[in-house]
Amino acid sequence: MDFQEPEHITMIRDTVRRFVEAEMPRDAARKWDRENTFPRDIFDKLVALGLTGLTIDEEYGGSGRDIPATMVVIEELSRRSLAVSVPYIMSTCYAGMNLGECASEEQKRDLLPKVVAGEILFAYGWTEPDVGADLASVKTTAVRDGDELVINGSKRFCSGAAISDYIYALVRTGPADERYKNLSIVLIPPTTEGVSITGIDCMGMKGAATTDVSFSDVRVPAANIIGGEDGWNRGWDFIVGSGLDVEKLEVAAIALGLASAAFDDSWQYVQERKQFGKSVGSYQSTRHMLADMRTSLHSCRLMMMHAAWLAQQNKPCRLETSMTKLHICEAGKKIALDAQTILGAYGYAKDYDVERYVRDSLLMPIIGGSAAIQRNNITNWMNLPKK
Ligand SMILES: Cc1cc2nc3c(=O)[nH]c(=O)nc-3n(C[C@H](O)[C@H](O)[C@H](O)COP(=O)(O)OP(=O)(O)OC[C@H]3O[C@@H](n4cnc5c(N)ncnc54)[C@H](O)[C@@H]3O)c2cc1C
CATH class of the missing domain: 1.20.140.10 (Butyryl-CoA Dehydrogenase, subunit A, domain 3)
Structure with missing residues (x-):
């Protein structure tokens, strides 16, 4: 049994600590919290350290899936500010990890290198006004219309929707009574016509502000179904x-x-x-x-x-x-x-x-x-x- 932290992880911990001391002083962390802002410039500097590739295989430009190292980065950033650690999760984990596990090969080749480059953040669109713990009951629907999906419904507590590139949305795509087999995950850019976002004023986790999001006849390409055609109605498998x-x-x-x-x-x-x-x-x-x-x-x-x-x-x-x-x-x-x-x-x-x-x-x-x-x-x- 070996309880020694591996050397490469200690190096990553030290690197992040130095970064935090240099780029995330206490005054700045207080300001991000007070003003509820995401310091994109600091995130971009973090990306330059190569830490957004920690969940991504080398063939897609990452440094290889390393869960313990990823957790150390999250821990060290969170010691100072969730306004940086949460967007790091939205990139490296919500985007990097999920795409690596659930996306089609085409989606991986397209998106994973962009995650490594810090160009993509995902917001989780799972919770809804009537749906908390019981996620399999989501009411937001996506309906096929040729090469497109038409999405209607709403998401609640969707953190970082306003700063993200895609909402990683859990939607109902099959009959209501086919529980667990009627869900898909769809990528919805928040800037798409028909998406509206309003802030929710919460006591903490400032920076990656949480929001209400509504979808009114929102159209996205069917290619945005996570897992491609094989991912249709497989959303629950991906979640669990x-x-x-x-x-x-x-x-x-x-x-x-x-x-x-x-x-x-x-x-x-x-x-x-x-x-x-x-x-x-x-x-x-x-x-x-x-x-x-x-x-x-x-x-x-x-x-x-x-x-x-x-x-x-x-x-x-x-x-x-x-x-x-x-x-x-x-x-x-x-x-x-x-x-x-x-x-x-x-x-x-x-x-x-x-x-x-x-x-x-x-x-x-x-x-x-x-x-x-x-x-x-x-x-x-x-x-x-x-x-
Ligand atoms: C600041 C903030 C950020 C968030 N960010 C996101 C996000 O980015 N994306 C997203 O999708 N969601 C997000 N959420 C939502 C969060 O994940 C939900 O709050 C959580 O899933 C629980 O749902 P709920 O609060 O509606 O509680 P409910 O499910 O309504 O539960 C209410 C209470 O009943 C208890 N309860 C419920 N079911 C059971 C059961 N079967 N057995 C025992 N007890 C039970 C719960 O523990 C809780 O105490 C965020 C929430 C907050 C406050």
Whole structure:
């Protein structure tokens, strides 16, 4: 058994840390959060480091599928700002990973090199006004009309639709009663006539702002069906394929980055802040909290390493990825809230980053399959009798 982080991953971690310090100072991260903006120029500089090819095979211009390395990039960027880490996911994972797993050969040859070049971001258009966890019930429809598809319906909480090149939309393409066999995934450019986008004001994950999207007789080429003609009515297979395992880890990696930052800021703060003539880090109340936070972080890190390793080996890992997503997102939320307690009033003030970590951390157990859904899956896969 080897718990050593592979050398190439440590190098990537160091590279991203240097990038964050040079290009993503704390002031800038606060500004992106406050103004809810995506710093495209910073993303373009990140692309120049070659990190958008980490999920893509070499034959399409990438550096070869490397799940553990991808998670490290997400974690390190998320320590500073989700306004960069989430668009990184929208490119490298939502586009790169999904196209690599589900697209037709023609689509891969056309789009994957553009993902590597940082030219393509995907927004996930899955959730709808009446459809949350029960994704197989989506009501947005796509109907064939010759060489085109006509799309009608609406998507909710479609993050980054306004900054993305395609909405990776889950749509109903078959009879309503053929559940799981009546869905396809279609690429819809947000600039297409009939697409309208309005912002949703959420408490966190600023930058890749989330939106309501409606489709009114939107026409796209039938060639935009993911998987080509073979992908028609196979959308559910694509969603529950191994891409879903990695998607759970992407959210967990964000939570891990936020928790690491919350711990580091608390560690710094307790040494600088003095009350009653002593640093607040000398009091048992803060020392014990820091011990629990550090222990929890360690467990999160080990779970992430193990689950990412399983995914990389293409081993079955739905149970491990669900446990990892559940544990890191809930532990990360607690670590951020503990950091806020340690910083006292300053943890509640917007001048301190802990306030943002709390807002962002609260989201992680909700998205990418809620904590309750992960618990359902974990017990189902352990074959616990339901009666
Ligand atoms: C900031 C933000 C960004 C988002 N970005 C995207 C995005 O880019 N693309 C996208 O498609 N979606 C996105 N979402 C939507 C997100 O994925 C959904 O919120 C999530 O799927 C859960 O759906 P819901 O909130 O409608 O909850 P619901 O499914 O309505 O559930 C409500 C509550 O009931 C619980 N529940 C539901 N079903 C069960 C069950 N079977 N067993 C036990 N408990 C259950 C849930 O855990 C939850 O607590 C985003 C959401 C937010 C807030």
